Structure formats: structure tokens, C-alpha cells
Amino acid sequence: MSRDSNITKIIGKDNLNKLRATKCLLIGAGGIGSELLKDLILMEFGEIHLVDLDTIDLSNLNRQFLFRQRDIKQPKSTTAVKAVQGFNNSKLIPYEGNIMDTTQFPLHWFGEFDIIFNALDNLAARRYVNKMSQFLSIPLLESGTSGFDGYMQPIIPNETECFDCTKKETPKTFPVCTIRSTPSQPIHCIVWAKNFLFAQLFAADINVDSNSENKDWGTTDEDEIKRIKQETNELQELQNIILSGDNSLIPKIIEKIFIHDIEKLLKIENLWKTRTKPIPLNINDIKTDLTDRDLDLSALWSIQDQIQKFSSITSKLMKRMEEEDNHIEFDKDDKDTLEFVSTAANIRSHIFNIPQKSVFDIKQIAGNIIPAIATTNAIIAGLSSLVSLRVLSLLDYAKISKPTDLNMTFTTKASNISQNRYLSNPTLAKPNCNCPVCSKVMRGVMNIPSNIFKELKLKDVINILAAKYNFDTEELSILDTTGQRLLSDFDFDSLDEKTLEEIKVVPGSVILVTDETEDENGMGLKPLELYIEAKDINIGKISDIALPDLKIPLVQMTTPEEQNNESSTFETAVLQTNEVINLDIDDDNEDLKKRKLQEESSNATQNKRSKHEEDDMEIIEEDDIIELD
């Protein structure tokens, strides 16, 4: 039996030939990526381009089955391609790089592909690829898993919902007051220890002008200035102790943060009217024993052990500061930083009468770890590759008459839809008419001869755009969406005389152009998003600049006030498809490893969507858990 006999039976000889001529892009060679690569090869895709920026880590090996121990520290993309040589019958092209790098992967490069498979592990890249697929109208198969849950969503630009049509949940933040003054859950103390205390002591920039005399203190009262100075300087003092390397001063640190600061909080009586008062550490509990002991990382330690460990680990980190340029970042896999955060969090929990957590538990919480399950990855990758046949119209017995006939899939457990079914697979929805990515803007490519970036002024661009699309130059605003910068608008024209090169609008930049004129009914021209590409002509002229031929429609320009009504369409849509990521730390259920996904209950079962951000044993957005004062 020949190798392709199965696929021939499934899709037929003609379609197999078409598949052999299909060129696909696979982004990510991790958990889902390994599975997808194998699937796409076995399905006989003609050409597979594989992109990954990462190298192989020991922790990948349990599920990223193409990699072996000897591959650790090797690039994922090239290693994966080598690993499949034994059974490969497709043309494989690996790239090491970040898919968002516009130099390595300009828009026209994306344009070569018939279909794109996302096997990514972060929101930023997912959003970016989604946008590229929208620019080029290339079908995208988006996927992700989180523990036992996962989803797969085909995206057909302009026809079905894009990745940004539904709201994506971002990490939960906590009010400053809760973290700094009134913690009530272990997570509050962990966030305090990691994002505030650790960051201030070991990762903060040394503030040079904190003592400057002519600083604006906001008061002229001498005592008050003294108090504020003291307050701002206290942390500085602690940092100075750390920098001094003198570990005999460690008890001072403990006294300050676990006694004096708590006593200060107690003075604000209103805080404790309805709350249990914290109890500062007893000064006698603070010992100067700096011996480094090994304790059970999955057990709860006594408060004495916590204090002792806090002291010894602080001493250790003080020493490391000298060797590491006075800067240490928190890393869940760096045992010293993890134990510092754990002990500091637990001592604070003890003070505030909050349950303590083991180092192991804190590692999961502080590192935002979601367990990755090989089976979930395999299921999701399988679904993704299967549905690609329908997207490409290669399955004659399951033909679609329109893109919304396609199905997406997600695990029902995550969304509480059904306890009896594992997967739910509703058909795709039409684009959300309020989606800022696919519906609220027009889109196209602006080709500029590469030699004129250094002479073309922003003002010229404004005039060219105005001439082409009938914009009012006085009302035109230009934003650089890549650099999140406003380049020009009604009240800001100081860059208009600068050249594109000077203001760093380069090939790969995406600019958002809006004519802010509105008629009496609040109607205005739809904003236009343009991807800047360089055209390689020998000696290009301004007249060689090419803009897309678009008829820009008048639309209702939404204003925040119109949205004040809470039941506006977009918000309703968001609520129905909402999903909350809970840091479920009060629940001792170990199954979900401290992290649950739950969906807002809703009657609209068909519209339920579940979105998971991660496919990997990684973080959600490491540095972004919280806002701190």
C-alpha cells in the first residue's frame, strides 16, 4: 500500500494533487506545532514553512515529541524539520525568528501562503498574525490549549469572526489598596512579594534624584515634606541595605516590612473597622541565623522557618546582587528568587491571618503556570489539520456552501456547556460589526519606492492620501499602530515637515489614517489602516507610490458617550462570549492546578466561545499580572 493511499481515499486523486500544490505556513513548533507538523506531513501538504523563535528546553520534552534530550538549547524550527526527515514527503522550510519581525517576515512574504496555521503561545503574536491574515485575506486556523481544555477556530477574513472579534481575557489585576494595605487572600501577598517587594529590592532602577532638594513636594510644610521624603526614602534605604552586601542588616529589613509598616497600617483605623487587624511580627522572632537549610518545598513551613529562610535567602540574593550587576529578575525557575517571594508572601499572610502556601504552590501561582497536556495538544492539532481540508475545499463529501458553514471546536468543560460532551463544534459566526480589527477599519497596502523614504515628508503622505481618498488634510489624523505613536493630527503638526525615515515610518509599519470630519448626524469616513511596504524600483519617484483602490464608506463614528448605555451591542457581545480566568487559590482542588477557566453563564449556547491563551507550560503574560502603586 502506498503511502498516500489513505489520503487519496479520503479526498480523491484530484484533490490530493491540489493539496500537493498547497503552500502552508505553520507558526510555532512547540506543543501544538509539533503535532501539527506531523499531521500536515502525513496529510501530504506540498510545502510547509515552519517558524519558531524559541530553543528547546528540558521541560518541553514530555510532549514536544520531535525533540530529544540532545536537542536541548537547539532551535525548535530547524530541529523539528530534521526530526521529521524519516517520514517527510513535503517541502519543509524552517525559519528561526519572531513572526512579528517585519524585516524577516514582511507582509508580501505572508502573501505567498494559501493557508496559515497558528500554533502560538501568546496573545500578541496571535493578534499580529490575525491582522496579517486580514490584510491579505488568507485563511487562518487559530488554536490553543490550556491544560485539559482547548479550542480551534478557522478564520476566513471578511467572512467569519476574526481572532479579535471576541474579547480576550487578560490577567486579573488587583486594586492597589488590596495589595499594599488590606490583603485578604494568599494571591494578594504573593503579588505584593513578587511585584512590589522583590521588584523594589532587587530589580528596581536606582533612583538618583530621590534626594534632590528642589523637587516639587506638593506642600510647603516642613514636617510633611520630611514625612514624604522618609516614605519615599524608606524603600531606598532597604535597597541600600541590599546593595551594601552587609547581611548583618537583614533583621532591619524584616523589622521594617513586617513590623513597622504593619504598625503604620494599624494606625489607619478605618481600614480595620470591618477587617481582621494584622498582627506584626514579634521582634523576638527575628533571629540572625543565616544558615541555608533545605526544606520540603511542597510542605507548609512554620513561621520561624519562614523567617529563617527569608533571612538566609536574602543573604544569598545580596551576594548575588554584586555578581549580577545589581539587578535580579524574578524567575519561577530561579530557586532563590522563588523562595524569597514565597517566604515573604507567607510571612505577610501570617501577619494578615491568611492561609499560607507551599513553595511549590507559590511557584505555580507566581509563575502563572498552566500545565500543558500532550493529549489536548494532539486533539486540537488534529482538528485544526482536518478542518483545513474543508477550508481549502478539498473534502468533497463535506463541502461548504459558505464560510459560515465551517465549524470551530472547543472543549465544553471549559465553558460549562455540557458535562456529557467533550467537544462542542458550532458553525462560525459572521464578523462582529464592532470589531476594531476586522470591521471598524478599511485595510490595504501602501507601496513606497524604497529609495524615497529618506525624502518623502509626512506632509507629502498626508497630501497623497487626501488626494486619493478625498480626505480633509486639516482633519486627518495619522497613527503609527506599530509604535503606538500619534504622528499628526488637528493639534499636532510638528512632524509634518519630517521625512518618513526621520520619524521611523519604515517598511512593515502599519499606519492608521482617520479623517475626523463628521457631518451633523455623526457620520464620517471609515478609518483606513495601511501596511507600508517598500517597492524596489531603481530610482522611484513620488508618483510611483501605490495606494489600494478603495471606496471608503461613510460610517457612524462611535463616540464613547454613545456607548455609555451599558447594553450597547458590542458590550453585550462581549459578555456573552466572555471568559474569566480565575486564580482559584482558595479552592484546594488540585485537578486544575490552581487555575480554572470558566465562562459566564448564558442562554445563547450556540454563541458560546471559549478562548484559551496558552498552549504551553508557560505564562499568560508574565509581567502583567498586576498594577502596583
Add this chain to the structure above:
Amino acid sequence: MSSLCLQRLQEERKKWRKDHPFGFFAKPTKKADGTMNLQKWEAGIPGKEGTIWHEGVYPLTIEYPDEYPSKPPKVKLPSGFYHPNVYPSGTICLSILNEEQDWRPAITLKQICLGIQDLLDTPNPNSPAQEPAWRAFQKNKADYERKVVLQAKQYAK
């Protein structure tokens, strides 16, 4: 930054241009490269007439996170600002700026600025953010008012 964030911020700028309360100002800050940073604004809040705050225009910095408008902006007064609901760092404790409380994506810059102007003269003693102003406000009104007036002079219009 999400497209929604950027589009919304430009909309906020447009709205503010069309309609903002008298005596207030707000504009994006300049980045080092000369472009405008829509995610970081500077604003001025005048104290209300007829209150002990009226002599000052109080400078604010407003930072919009990438997740705006799902998440609220972080709004700060100068560090050390004397007010019961302002942290020593200047961060303002106000329910409409709190994701877990009353923040809604539809809240505009104008509403935030007016909310802060209101807060100046009507502090909430139940969410203290700094000890001195809170204590004085509770226990020694004369001293509190004296300090507020001094501070107003410092930020005189």
C-alpha cells in the same frame, strides 16, 4: 497595544477637543522621538469654585494600559499629594478607576477628570490611602484645611 486601545484613545482625543469642561486641560505627552504618546497623557484639574481647593490647578498623569478600555487607566497626582484618598506615590483611589469596582469601558476622559475634581472636595474617609491627610481630615479639620489651602497655592492657576 490592541487596535481597540489605539482607536479608542484617538477617539478620546477627538472628544476632548470637541467638548471639555472649562478650566481643564488634557493632552498626550511627547515621546523622545517627537511623536505623541497616546497612552500617556497630562491633564490639569482645577479645584472647584467655592471650595478650599479652588485656587489650584492640579496636575495629573494618565496612563492607559494596553488592555484599555477593558482595564482602566492609571491616574496619578504628584507624589506626596495631600489628600485622604491619594497614595504617597500619587496614585488615586477612586472607584471608577478600579477594575473590580466601577470601571466601565465607556467611561470617558471627561468623566474621569470631573470625578477627580469631585473627589478633591469630597474625600471618602472609608478608603484611606495615606495617613496624614486622612487623620487630619478625621480629627483636625482646621489643620487639614490649612494644608489643603497651602497646597492649592502651590498649584495656583
